[in-house]
Amino acid sequence: METARWIRHATMDDFDAIMAVYAYARKKMAETGNPRQWGDKYPLPERIQADIEGGHTLLLVDDAAALVDPPEDPDYPEPELDEHRGEHERIIGVFAIFHDEDPDYKVIDGEWLDDQPYTTIHRVASSGLGRHAAHDLLSWSMRHFENVRADTGMKNYAMQHILETHGFTKCGNIVMPQNKDIDQVRLAYQRHDVTDGTVCGPKDTARQLLSV
Template sequence: MSRYAMETARWIRHATMDDFEAIMPVYAYARKRMAETGNPRQWGDKYPLPERIREDIAGGHTMLLVDDAAGMDQIPEDPAYPEPELDEHKGSHERIIGVFALFHDPEPDYKVIDGSWLDDRPYTTIHRVAASGLGRHAAGDLLDWSMRRYENIRADTGLKNYAMQHILETHGFTRCGNIIMPENKEIENVRVAYQRHDRPLDLAERERAAKHLVAV
């Protein structure tokens, strides 16, 4: 592999507590971009709180999309690189391109939905997706990586987060309705819920999904 390819290739790894200080500015950048694009209430000024980030890392939930291009004099804006795969090594000139949290237990806030999930089978949840602004297509890479590993995925995003809604829908996620997050005066508590799975729906699931799509 050439030096160029090595430096621009991306990979996925679990975050450790050593990454905490590098993760904080990524979420700060994401909050700033949300506010600039008319979505200031999804995360407000503080979400996710430092204790939430530490808890995600400690539980092995936080995943990082990284490259090793920090030492390059000129970093290509949109290089061609292979699909990122899981690789737990830390680059010597590493940059965080994106971050998200991955959970395999049922999400308590998804029990009640104004709408209907595609099914009630076990699922993986994606939370707290953020890009650092250092590379393009971060959210898409994270979703693609997750979709290659898990057949049933749920996620939610803000009512005004049209960019993330577009990314989810172009990656085959179905808009299932709205959910209510715990009351927090600093952020909005209504979120748009999405689900995607790669197995065929049975008849009852197809009918439920069709009814919801008509209602939406």
């Protein structure tokens, strides 16, 4: 039995599975010395629901649940957007993506690369069922969006490494004041690939793919 990875939009049918992925991610962050980036509750259920209903949540999935020994480090083609649901599907990773200006990014202790329209990546998490989930999600984003911003915790050294190895520039610090139970200061990153000197934000193909 062969399988592959692909990316699809989440639906409310995925809600419980997504909650479990974020619970696993919080546990792993705590175990690696980063217990306060997400605390023991973030992202809250209402935030997850709003992301799904707004068409922002994307899932990295495969169809390997029926395999006796699913591969942990598969050599698959780069995943692309495909909205089908696998018969033996597993969620490998999850993230939320936005194209509007992020209010938390308006003030920065530092400087963004530019003030042009951008796409934001939030709430990247792995289920632990396969390796390289963050790599696959970021690589997909880089293929489809030219100007991308993200943030991560001061002690999330793994995510900092992933962002930097994907060509993101550390731009400074931002403050996320909406939740007193988690660390509010985050490292801000941006990557802007200019292909023709004028285009930024979602590429035309990505605009079509992500219109839901």
